[in-house]
Amino acid sequence: MTKRPDSPDSAAPRRALSKKDLLDIEGITEDDIRLVLDTAESMREINQRAIKKVPTLRGKLVANLFFENSTRTRFSFEIAERRLSADSIALSATGTSVAKGETLLDTGRNLMAMAPDAIVIRHPRSGAPHLLARSLPCAVVNAGDGTHAHPTQALLDAFTIRRAKGTLAGLRVAICGDVSHSRVARSNVSLLTKMGAGVTLAGPATLLPAEIERTGARIVTRIEEAVDGADVIMMLRVQKERGGGLGFPSDREYFEVFGLTPARRRLARKDAIVMHPGPMNRGVEIDSAVADGPDSVILDQVENGVAIRMAVLYLLIGASGDE
Amino acid sequence: MSEAVLLRGGRVVDPSRNLDQTLDVLLRDGVVAKVDEKIAAKGVDVVDAAGLVVAPGFVDLHAHLREPGFEHKETVETGTRAAAAGGFTSVCAMANTMPVLDDAPAVAFLVRRIRETALVRVYPIGAVSKGLEGLELAEIGLMKAEGIVAVSDDGKPVANGMLMRRALEYATMFGLPVVVHEEDPSLVGGGVMNEGWTSTRLGLPGWPNVGESAMVARDVQLAALTKARLHVAHVSTRESLEMIRVARRAGIAVTCEVTPHHLTLTDEEVARSGYDTRFKMNPPLRSEADRAALVAALVEGTIDAVATDHAPHHEDEKALAFEDAPFGVTGLETALPVLVDALLVPRAITLQRLVEVLSTAPARVFSLPGGTLAEGAPADVVVFSTTKSTHVTPDGFVSRSKNSPWTARTLRGRVERTFVGGREVFARGAGPAGGAR
Numbered sequence: 001m002t003k004r005p006d007s008p009d010s011a012a013p014r015r016a017l018s019k020k021d022l023l024d025i026e027g028i029t030e031d032d033i034r035l036v037l038d039t040a041e042s043m044r045e046i047n048q049r050a051i052k053k054v055p056t057l058r059g060k061l062v063a064n065l066f067f068e069n070s071t072r073t074r075f076s077f078e079i080a081e082r083r084l085s086a087d088s089i090a091l092s093a094t095g096t097s098v099a100k101g102e103t104l105l106d107t108g109r110n111l112m113a114m115a116p117d118a119i120v121i122r123h124p125r126s127g128a129p130h131l132l133a134r135s136l137p138c139a140v141v142n143a144g145d146g147t148h149a150h151p152t153q154a155l156l157d158a159f160t161i162r163r164a165k166g167t168l169a170g171l172r173v174a175i176c177g178d179v180s181h182s183r184v185a186r187s188n189v190s191l192l193t194k195m196g197a198g199v200t201l202a203g204p205a206t207l208l209p210a211e212i213e214r215t216g217a218r219i220v221t222r223i224e225e226a227v228d229g230a231d232v233i234m235m236l237r238v239q240k241e242r243g244g245g246l247g248f249p250s251d252r253e254y255f256e257v258f259g260l261t262p263a264r265r266r267l268a269r270k271d272a273i274v275m276h277p278g279p280m281n282r283g284v285e286i287d288s289a290v291a292d293g294p295d296s297v298i299l300d301q302v303e304n305g306v307a308i309r310m311a312v313l314y315l316l317i318g319a320s321g322d323e
Numbered sequence: 324m325s326e327a328v329l330l331r332g333g334r335v336v337d338p339s340r341n342l343d344q345t346l347d348v349l350l351r352d353g354v355v356a357k358v359d360e361k362i363a364a365k366g367v368d369v370v371d372a373a374g375l376v377v378a379p380g381f382v383d384l385h386a387h388l389r390e391p392g393f394e395h396k397e398t399v400e401t402g403t404r405a406a407a408a409g410g411f412t413s414v415c416a417m418a419n420t421m422p423v424l425d426d427a428p429a430v431a432f433l434v435r436r437i438r439e440t441a442l443v444r445v446y447p448i449g450a451v452s453k454g455l456e457g458l459e460l461a462e463i464g465l466m467k468a469e470g471i472v473a474v475s476d477d478g479k480p481v482a483n484g485m486l487m488r489r490a491l492e493y494a495t496m497f498g499l500p501v502v503v504h505e506e507d508p509s510l511v512g513g514g515v516m517n518e519g520w521t522s523t524r525l526g527l528p529g530w531p532n533v534g535e536s537a538m539v540a541r542d543v544q545l546a547a548l549t550k551a552r553l554h555v556a557h558v559s560t561r562e563s564l565e566m567i568r569v570a571r572r573a574g575i576a577v578t579c580e581v582t583p584h585h586l587t588l589t590d591e592e593v594a595r596s597g598y599d600t601r602f603k604m605n606p607p608l609r610s611e612a613d614r615a616a617l618v619a620a621l622v623e624g625t626i627d628a629v630a631t632d633h634a635p636h637h638e639d640e641k642a643l644a645f646e647d648a649p650f651g652v653t654g655l656e657t658a659l660p661v662l663v664d665a666l667l668v669p670r671a672i673t674l675q676r677l678v679e680v681l682s683t684a685p686a687r688v689f690s691l692p693g694g695t696l697a698e699g700a701p702a703d704v705v706v707f708s709t710t711k712s713t714h715v716t717p718d719g720f721v722s723r724s725k726n727s728p729w730t731a732r733t734l735r736g737r738v739e740r741t742f743v744g745g746r747e748v749f750a751r752g753a754g755p756a757g758g759a760r
């Protein structure tokens with residue numbers, strides 16, 4: 001057995017993910033998901049302490065590559081790295097060699113020469129983390145790529161749901177809004193259906209991508225149908241920056257037809273929780289009365305994000321070696 | 324080397340004469356001198372073709388040789404070397420070079436480069452519009468005088484319906500086919516792969532079937548109106564095939580081609596490979612239903628010819644995120660093994676039809692010499708094996724570029740020798756002209 005003074009998972013029999021990278025939910029197993037969620041419970045406990053820091057990743061170097069604007073995901077990873085005592089460096093798309101035209105692969109190779117243990121990457125292009133993962137020996141963590149995947153968001157959402165509901169299997173989850181442009185929706189559908197939840201996707205017909213029914217989710221174009229009897233309501237951000245504008249005529253019409261209002265919230269179960277990956281467009285996809293209401297777990301999601309990212313980094317680069 | 328070559332004892336497949344039998348073929352003074360049983364071999368080089376297929380050299384209606392302007396990707400010399408290694412004796416070169424092949428001096432320059440450096444016959448295709456901008460007609464008449472065999476803005480669609488109409492009308496005066504790359508820009512937008520379950524899963528912008536078939540519907544009707552010769556490049560969807568069938572039945576003069584990759588690969592490859600840009604081309608790889616429909620249409624004759632759409636790109640250009648990398652894959656050196664392996668071996672197509680779509684039919688579509696082993700025809704000949712394998716490796720390519728979707732695959736079928744005008748331009752294992760091994 002490993003001697004690890006602050007080992008957060010002394011009960012878990014397996015100590016690493018099945019792959020070297022975390023690129024998307026399709027690429028990991030149900031056991032991997034359970035392991036991350038269980039490990040995150042221990043990490044969450046660390047985050048409740050007076051001194052929120054453990055030496056688990058001491059001497060490990062994590063490079064954060066953010067090629068796209070991000071506030072909460074980036075801070076969340078940085079906090080996770082610090083709480084685990086990893087050394088971390090940050091690279092953003094402006095003011096670096098990236099701005100001088102260096103390709104992603106060259107940036108990755110140059111970084112590799114500095115021997116990081118993990119690279120956390122957020123990129124506007126779907127599949128960019130895969131390109132790095134294929135070419136670099138270190139662990140690559142996808143912090144959101146284009147409209148493809150956001151696996152740590154799905155994990156933190158699942159963690160938040162499980163903490164609120166005790167389980168994932170058998171729950172009715174409604175995911176509503178701009179599904180086309182949402183990596184959060186893709187990763188959540190994938191994870192939740194894998195874990196036995198029943199997912200309904202609701203969105204304007206213009207914002208539901210081709211053959212989305214093959215995810216196994218139920219597809220509807222009326223939010224009321226999705227929310228009716230749901231245990232969990234997850235609202236998606238309207239992504240104007242990704243061309244969502246062609247999908248509906250105006251914000252006010254969107255709110256009228258698709259916004260989560262208190263009246264629509266009441267269609268769900270009494271004990272339903274309301275989620276949003278942020279940043280919210282208040283008055284567009286969600287009414288403030290719901291976003292700030294008693295069922296909202298939106299800030300819990302943010303808090304849990306740190307624990308999930310600690311768990312992921314620990315399981316990818318802290319769980320082997322120095323035995 | 325003497326003037327004459329005798330190909331002895333090969334299985335001679337010549338769809339132009341519906342011929343498939345073991346014969347000798349004598350090439351002399353640049354032409355097919357004789358095809359017969361047991362030709363006497365006095366004073367000639369003898370090539371043992373026993374167990375091999377001897378066929379009219381392949382004719383590619385659609386290749387990007389990249390010269391002038393993109394010599395880091397390919398040149399007339401390297402591209403035709405690759406063609407020779409793939410059994411192609413004639414190649415039509417697309418106009419999207421830099422400068423664009425849109426006026427007589429540009430065509431004259433290319434023709435000179437072809438004369439100086441080409442290993443196989445190269446026929447230039449001129450642009451439809453100046454600078455491929457889709458605004459004004461290019462100097463089609465002057466280019467015809469310099470030797471173009473067709474016009475095309477390939478790589479880009481002619482989005483404007485009126486310009487397309489004018490191009491068709493104008494081209495009829497010169498007897499030139501208009502080759503169309505069918506893509507409605509307003510429907511395709513920034514699409515980079517087939518729209519469907521795979522694009523949804525991968526979060527990549529989709530390029531829907533209707534983006535192609537809507538344009539095919541427009542252009543076959545314009546061809547009817549103008550009585551022009553329309554040739555649809557790289558057909559990729561089953562709906563486009565339906566449009567073409569309807570047009571044919573109505574007697575409209577439309578022909579079309581399909582690429583080896585659309586016949587044998589699907590959009591699933593993009594997922595399987597983890598966003599590998601070697602599977603990014605335009606039009607994109609489609610669904611299995613489309614692929615199967617293309618094979619059926621090729622076998623039954625709705626599709627006239629196979630064309631490679633050989634589109635070389637430098638490795639650095641392809642080493643980008645999927646959305647950022649350029650469209651295009653190489654194809655000259657792999658066409659024969661790909662089709663043998665995926666269609667002939669599983670008996671989806673006959674050998675006769677395979678040779679026809681690679682050779683006889685494309686020559687007929689653009690009225691080019693070749694595509695036949697009739698006595699007196701140019702001695703453009705390919706000798707290939709349907710049983711030996713080609714192992715596709717990055718180092719094995721003669722082309723300057725290596726962006727092949729079949730890299731690392733071993734395919735049944737192998738080109739052994741290629742003759743152009745009776746001269747051997749490729750022989751397997753003969754040094755630099757080795758080809759994909």
